[in-house]
Amino acid sequence: MGRSPCCDEVGLKKGPWTPEEDKKLMEFIHKHGHESWRRLPKLAGLNRCGKSCRLRWTNYLRPDIKRGKFSQEEEKLIIDLHSVLGNKWSAMAARLPGRTDNEIKNYWNTHLRKKLLQMGIDPVTHRPRTDLNLLGGLHDLLPAANFGNLSHLDHALKLQADAALLARLQLVQNLIQVLTNSPTSNLDLMGLLGSASLGNHQLSYLLQLSRQYEGLINSPLSPHGSNIQLPSSLPNLGLQNLLNNIQAYSKSSLSLDGGEVAAHLDGVSANSYSLPTSSSAPSLAPASPEDTHIDQMQGRATSRNVSSTTAPFAPWEDLNLDDISSDFGWKDFLE
DNA sequence: AATGTGACCAACCGCCTTTGT
DNA sequence: AACAAAGGCGGTTGGTCACAT
Numbered sequence: 001m002g003r004s005p006c007c008d009e010v011g012l013k014k015g016p017w018t019p020e021e022d023k024k025l026m027e028f029i030h031k032h033g034h035e036s037w038r039r040l041p042k043l044a045g046l047n048r049c050g051k052s053c054r055l056r057w058t059n060y061l062r063p064d065i066k067r068g069k070f071s072q073e074e075e076k077l078i079i080d081l082h083s084v085l086g087n088k089w090s091a092m093a094a095r096l097p098g099r100t101d102n103e104i105k106n107y108w109n110t111h112l113r114k115k116l117l118q119m120g121i122d123p124v125t126h127r128p129r130t131d132l133n134l135l136g137g138l139h140d141l142l143p144a145a146n147f148g149n150l151s152h153l154d155h156a157l158k159l160q161a162d163a164a165l166l167a168r169l170q171l172v173q174n175l176i177q178v179l180t181n182s183p184t185s186n187l188d189l190m191g192l193l194g195s196a197s198l199g200n201h202q203l204s205y206l207l208q209l210s211r212q213y214e215g216l217i218n219s220p221l222s223p224h225g226s227n228i229q230l231p232s233s234l235p236n237l238g239l240q241n242l243l244n245n246i247q248a249y250s251k252s253s254l255s256l257d258g259g260e261v262a263a264h265l266d267g268v269s270a271n272s273y274s275l276p277t278s279s280s281a282p283s284l285a286p287a288s289p290e291d292t293h294i295d296q297m298q299g300r301a302t303s304r305n306v307s308s309t310t311a312p313f314a315p316w317e318d319l320n321l322d323d324i325s326s327d328f329g330w331k332d333f334l335e
Numbered sequence: 336a337a338t339g340t341g342a343c344c345a346a347c348c349g350c351c352t353t354t355g356t
Numbered sequence: 357a358a359c360a361a362a363g364g365c366g367g368t369t370g371g372t373c374a375c376a377t
Contacts, residue, residue: 351363
């Protein structure tokens with residue numbers, strides 16, 4: 001049982017501070033400093049716990065606190081720092097003179113998080129979002145699905161793998177749109193290849209994805225091939241054209257099938273880019289820096305391994321785009 | 336004018352880490 | 357090394373205010 005909280009003494013005041021209390025605290029600290037927060041309240045004549053005094057001082061009364069609106073520069077810095085540090089508010093505050101961790105945290109939660117979401121950026125990963133409607137839609141799939149001959153577990157695993165595939169496809173689509181500055185419906189794959197914007201690794205990977213996608217839409221559990229009624233919120237990925245382009249390319253240019261194209265282009269087996277299947281769910285890493293942090297903390301961590309039989313979509317909460325980007329060579333691609 | 340709703344933010348809570356004995 | 361005290365941190369809560377209905 002951990003130690004008792006410092007504020008468990010009965011009769012100590014809680015809640016908002018009065019101007020009189022603020023004055024007492026400030027005068028005491030100016031005269032004597034704050035070497036022991038535990039003893040400070042009694043010495044200063046305050047009916048508060050030391051922790052409450054410390055918070056009041058560090059978050060509000062400290063003379064070097066800058067109050068008022070965050071500037072554009074501060075905003076940008078917070079976003080940059082968050083992308084590197086995650087929810088390490090105190091570390092961020094150390095780099096923003098005059099701002100407290102609490103202030104930064106509040107500003108993040110009330111303004112910046114929403115701003116990034118509106119810009120289509122995931123505030124946790126700082127990467128383009130996979131469409132959240134997709135997740136919502138898939139969530140609706142479970143009750144809507146006719147399970148047929150599959151066990152519930154198999155079905156859940158299949159849906160999970162399909163969901164991962166759809167997310168990958170959508171990310172790839174977004175990446176290509178950014179690269180080519182045009183929708184995938186106008187994708188000029190040959191142009192991309194010709195300009196060397198798209199490397200062999202990427203092409204091999206796309207080919208794999210396209211085949212997986214084809215398998216998905218023709219699967220007996222898919223919206224096209226079965227009795228499942230997909231929720232309307234499930235987005236149209238608009239990838240058919242990409243699929244056609246890639247497969248046409250592989251046929252017309254090289255007259256090879258997918259695996260051979262990958263091998264031809266890369267000198268490596270297409271299996272190097274193997275994607276999750278219904279029987280091998282993706283191994284997912286923590287989704288955010290703080291997940292990693294939490295996982296490192298003793299006792300608190302819960303294993304987030306994929307093969308949960310009770311929550312088939314739980315891994316989605318942790319879907320790590322690093323996994324996708326490394327498969328795709330996205331970092332190299334950008335550089 | 337009364338009520339509902341959402342945004343904002345100060346303060347609290349519980350846990351972890353650091354420090355002292 | 358083991359334990360307890362104190363400090364620190366991040367998540368969450370709840371009060372207040374502005375605005376909409």
